[in-house]
Amino acid sequence: MTATVTDQAGVVGYDVVDGVAVLRIVNPPVNSSTVAVRQGVTEGIRRASADAAVVAVVLIGTDRAFVTGSDLREFDGPLPDPQLPSVIRAIEQSPKTVVAALTGPVLGGGLELALGCDARVAHPTTVVGLPEVSLGMIPGAGGTQRLPRLVGAARAIQIVCSGARLGAATALEAGIVDVVAEGDLLEQAIAHARSASKRLLIDLPVPAESPGAVEAAAAEQLRKGRGRPQVVAAVGAILMAVSVAAPAALRHERAEFDRLRLGREARALRHLFFSGRATAREYRKDAAKDVTTVGVIGAGTMGSGIARSFVDHGFSVVLVDTDDAATSRGVERLVSGWQRAVRSGGMDDTELQRRRDRVTTSTSFDALGGCDLVIEAVFEDAAVKSDVLRRIEDAVGPDAVIATNTSYLDLDALAQQLQAPHRLVGMHFFSPAHATKVLEIVRGAESGSAEIATAVSLARVLGKTPIVSGVGFGFIGNRVFAAYRRQCELMVLEGALPHQVDAALQEFGFAMGPFAVADMSGLDIAWNMRKSRPGTGDAVIADRLCEAGRFGQKTGAGWYRYRSDSTEPIVDHEVEALVERTAQDLGVTRRPISAGEIVRRALLAMVNEAAQAVSEGVASSASDVDVMLTLGYGFPKHEGGPVFWYRQEDPVVVDEELRQLGDRLGRVSDDVSVLADRTTA
Ligand code: NAD
Numbered sequence: 192m193t194a195t196v197t198d199q200a201g202v203v204g205y206d207v208v209d210g211v212a213v214l215r216i217v218n219p220p221v222n223s224s225t226v227a228v229r230q231g232v233t234e235g236i237r238r239a240s241a242d243a244a245v246v247a248v249v250l251i252g253t254d255r256a257f258v259t260g261s262d263l264r265e266f267d268g269p270l271p272d273p274q275l276p277s278v279i280r281a282i283e284q285s286p287k288t289v290v291a292a293l294t295g296p297v298l299g300g301g302l303e304l305a306l307g308c309d310a311r312v313a314h315p316t317t318v319v320g321l322p323e324v325s326l327g328m329i330p331g332a333g334g335t336q337r338l339p340r341l342v343g344a345a346r347a348i349q350i351v352c353s354g355a356r357l358g359a360a361t362a363l364e365a366g367i368v369d370v371v372a373e374g375d376l377l378e379q380a381i382a383h384a385r386s387a388s389k390r391l392l393i394d395l396p397v398p399a400e401s402p403g404a405v406e407a408a409a410a411e412q413l414r415k416g417r418g419r420p421q422v423v424a425a426v427g428a429i430l431m432a433v434s435v436a437a438p439a440a441l442r443h444e445r446a447e448f449d450r451l452r453l454g455r456e457a458r459a460l461r462h463l464f465f466s467g468r469a470t471a472r473e474y475r476k477d478a479a480k481d482v483t484t485v486g487v488i489g490a491g492t493m494g495s496g497i498a499r500s501f502v503d504h505g506f507s508v509v510l511v512d513t514d515d516a517a518t519s520r521g522v523e524r525l526v527s528g529w530q531r532a533v534r535s536g537g538m539d540d541t542e543l544q545r546r547r548d549r550v551t552t553s554t555s556f557d558a559l560g561g562c563d564l565v566i567e568a569v570f571e572d573a574a575v576k577s578d579v580l581r582r583i584e585d586a587v588g589p590d591a592v593i594a595t596n597t598s599y600l601d602l603d604a605l606a607q608q609l610q611a612p613h614r615l616v617g618m619h620f621f622s623p624a625h626a627t628k629v630l631e632i633v634r635g636a637e638s639g640s641a642e643i644a645t646a647v648s649l650a651r652v653l654g655k656t657p658i659v660s661g662v663g664f665g666f667i668g669n670r671v672f673a674a675y676r677r678q679c680e681l682m683v684l685e686g687a688l689p690h691q692v693d694a695a696l697q698e699f700g701f702a703m704g705p706f707a708v709a710d711m712s713g714l715d716i717a718w719n720m721r722k723s724r725p726g727t728g729d730a731v732i733a734d735r736l737c738e739a740g741r742f743g744q745k746t747g748a749g750w751y752r753y754r755s756d757s758t759e760p761i762v763d764h765e766v767e768a769l770v771e772r773t774a775q776d777l778g779v780t781r782r783p784i785s786a787g788e789i790v791r792r793a794l795l796a797m798v799n800e801a802a803q804a805v806s807e808g809v810a811s812s813a814s815d816v817d818v819m820l821t822l823g824y825g826f827p828k829h830e831g832g833p834v835f836w837y838r839q840e841d842p843v844v845v846d847e848e849l850r851q852l853g854d855r856l857g858r859v860s861d862d863v864s865v866l867a868d869r870t871t872a
Contacts (some may be wrong), residue, residue, distance in 0.1 A: 203231025205238060211381045212239035212248045212287075222252045223262040224300045226271040229278045232304075236278075240285040247288040247384035250308060251377060256295030257317070258304055263326070263461050266452050275300050275332035276445060279307030283391050290387060292380035293317040293368065298356070303332040306341075306367075309390045312380040313359045313368040320356040323448075324421050326464065327457030327829065331448025335428035336440050337392040341366045343400050344433050345408035351425045352412035393441075397433050405430070419829065421451050455839065459831025463821055466814035466832075471632070471657040473811070477644035480592060483507065486565035488579055490521025490552070493596055494568035496624030498550065499525050500653050503625060507549045509558050518552035525550060528625065556586040564645065566618055568596040576600060577608040584609050592642045594618040595633075598669060599720065602635040602662045613639035616646050619666060621823045629822035630655040631666055658819050661809040668819045670809070671800045671833070674857070678796035679705045680730050681855055682789055684774055686781040689750040690762045695786035696793060700827025705793075706750035707760050708825070709733075710743035714750075732773050736766070795848055795856070797833035802860035813866045834866045842867065 202225075204215040214235035218228050232250065239248045252258055265271065282289045291305040293313040298320050305311050305319075313319075321334045329335060330351065339347035342365045349355070362368045372379040409426045416422030424447045431440040451457055483506060487498045490512040498508045498521065512518045529543045551558065559565055565583045569575055576595060583593050593614045595605055606612035617633020630650040634643055643659065650657035660666040665673055679692050683706075693704020703711070718737040721730065736749060743749030744758055751760030774781050797820070804810040817832020830836055837845060842864060849859055 201231050202227045203235050205235050207242070207245060208377075208381060209385070210244060210246045211384050212242065212245045213377065213381070214239070214248060214250050216250070216252045216258060221259045222256040222295075223260055224258045224275065224304065225262045225265065226273075228258065229273045229275060233273050233278050233281050236281045236285050236289070239287055245287060247290065247387070248285070249290050249292055249377065249380045249384050250282075250304070251292040251380065252294055254294060256301070257291065257293045257297045258301035259296050260298040260322070261300035263464065266461060267458065275303060276441070279304065279332060282307050283393065286389075288384055288387050288389050290380050290384040292372075292376050293319070293359075294376065296320075296356075298322055299330065299334075300332055302367075303330055303334045303337070306337040306392055307333060310370075310383060310387045311368040312370045312372050312376065312383050313362060314376045315359050315371055315373075317359045317362070317368070317371075318356045319362050319367055320354060321351050322354040322356075324352055324416070324419075324425050325354040325460070327419075327421050327454065327460040328451040329421055329425040329428055329444065329448055331445050331452070333393065333441055333444070335425060335444050336432045336437060338367070339397045339429055339432040340392050340395040343398045344429055345400055345404045347429050347432075348405070348408040348412055348426055351429060352416055352422050393437050405433075420454075420456065424451060456829045459829055459835050462814070462831045462835050463817060463828060466812075466818050467656050467822075469812070470815055470818055471647045471650075471659045474632075474634075474640070474643050474647045474657075474659055477640040479644040479648035480563060480590065480641055482563040482592075482645065482649060484509065484562050486511065486559040486562035486583070486587070487568060488512070488556075488565065488583065489568040489570075490518050490524075491568065492622060493620060493624055495521040495524040496622060497566055497568055497596065497620050499528055499625040500620070500655075502546050502549050504653050505549075508551075509562055510550060510552045511556060511558060512552075512554065514554055515552075518554065522547075522550060522552060556582045559583065559586040559591075560588065562587055562591055564592045564594060564649070566594040566596055568620075571598060571600065573600050573604070576605060580605060580608045580615065584611070584614070592616065592645050594646065596620055599665060599724075602633050603637070606635045606637055612637040614642060616642045617660070617666070618646050618649075619660075619668075621668075627823060628655055629668075629819060630657050631668055631819065631823075632657050632659045633662060633666055634659055635662055656818055656822060658815045659811060661807070661811075663804070663807065663809040667804055667810045667816060668823050670804060671797050671816060671820060672824050674796045674800035675793050676705050676709070677730070677857065678792050678855070679789075680732060682784055682792060683732060683770055684777070684779055684781075685784060687784040687789060688762075688767060688770070690760070691784075691786070692789050692793075693760075695789040698786065699790045700830055702825045710749035710751055710753075710760065711758070713743050713745055715742040731777065732770055735769055735773060739769070791848070792852065794833055794836055795845070795852060798837045798845070798863060798866065799849055799852075799856050799860045801833055801837075802863040802865050803858065805865045806860065806862065837863065837866050 202218045206213040216228055239245045289308045290310045291308040293311055294317055296318050297305055299322055302319050302321055321330045323330045359371045363371050428444045485501045485506050486509045487494050488511045490510050498510050501508050510518055510521055529546055532538045533543055565587055567579045569579050594616050602617050606615040609615055616638045619631035621627040632646045647657045682692055683689055689706035693706050696704045714733055714737050741748040744753055747753050752763040801816040805813050810816055813834045817834045820826035821828045821832050826832055
């Protein structure tokens, strides 16, 4: 190949190779589409179109990505010109064939740009998708119109609404890419461009399908998307591809994209997207230690979940418990989890066996000698944990990191059990540990920076967002959630009923209300904690429920009652009577509490606690609270988290409401405005 013209000015380079103009998009760090990229591509297309020596064009990115997607930082206001639809128009109107050479993630606007080209040649590692719906929007540059013309309306509905990411082979089978390159991508794309002719996807008909298939796909996605407006809009726009002329359908799509993009839900989801990427940033600069083998002490609920999390991501695990029966139960849990994955098509038997082979079990701490990291997940008891930590330190090599999964115990006191306290960090996994998307990393006063960096980097490897918390009761997540639950219990004492509170918060968007959650996890855990740590907040009604043997689902009764064969909560008049008696005993006059007041007080309690956690330095950033609550506690993502919610409110009104709630909040934060940094909102 010979280059005849080279021009690397700006973010889009222009070369001519064998009569084909190669427009190379280089926009570090992630090759997103910004206004400079859009200008560069438009200018390159104009230049190639006018160049008689050029027979075709290849649009290519870097080894890392073609174009990962649109730069979301541009999305909060009017988009600068040229906007993506006009770049695509320029490609379509060019007399030259334009081929997209795809690498890496090609998502959102990146895929729409590629679909605006005449053909697509993909590197085998390419991944394509349209994730706009998960960000509260719909594709806005023809994605809902061109994709159905390739894959049919039913499959387009599934791909767009689920935000699915398709690998190169699947994209080839679906017709989204024309060729998967073997060998040099650019060479193949150039050869393809020289032989292919113009083929505007927008001019193709949508393949005929049975209306039943399209309706079924739409119904399934609307159900899964719980009626969110962007899912409704995406389905509507894709259906227009079948029934409406392309120019009008494209205009409709763009208008819907802009409406949703600027709406509160999309802003909330962008806030979570940026906040999720920014967590633990200050701890990422330190060098993490290499970890290949992980020891897990305690093969119970959490220990086996933690072990699975590591094994699923390629680590070897040594699982230790007090006796063989306990380790066997732990391994059974792991294997039955994998068997479920095999049954649902997530893996095959060979892979199951491979994972099983990476787990060894022992009843002796001596087996931990080769571990780079050991996490204890034994009973939540300071004496038991202290003993276990000392024994871990004796068993492991001098460089191994030691971690605890404690939910509430004082990490600094635990660290003092070690000869080298800097080795201890908290790695607080949430249940089910292999599936939850967040990991709370607790930084003790003496935790070493390499140890924290190791935990942070492992969280990312495990597919979890790391949130670093300081030491304090309940760290960040359980602390803020406990304040919310306390407020809900108080509202029950003052006049609401558990099912009214649950209904109001579910209507707000929580997957489950706090009382249904408490019944599911078991009321006895918090009860035991209150008994062992007086002063950690009273919960008179919950205490009385426990005294009556009502521990939740496991005893068939808690805040609700349950049939033996079901986890469906049933409103129980005995609870209402117990609530009324308790209120009388405490001299509280009950009154009706509206759904609006329930939601506001529950949110204000979280805001108040979040402000204290930030002021005390337990949370290093207010937005960490939002990431934690949405990923770990079922706070509705489309509301962006309690801090995002607060930032949309009038601070004067919130201050006044907090003042009025006064001691019903426990302690009113001195200054909720610590949450007011609006830079990421
Ligand atoms: P669990 O009772 O299911 O399991 C604890 C396991 O530890 C048992 O198998 C027990 O035999 C073993 N064990 C106890 N002492 C031991 C010792 N000296 N040596 C070796 N093994 C020993 O408890 P769990 O729910 O898995 O909780 C474990 C830890 O995880 C606790 O600190 C808890 O607070 C924390 N945690 C639990 C959850 C949850 O949802 N269950 C969530 C986050 C954190």
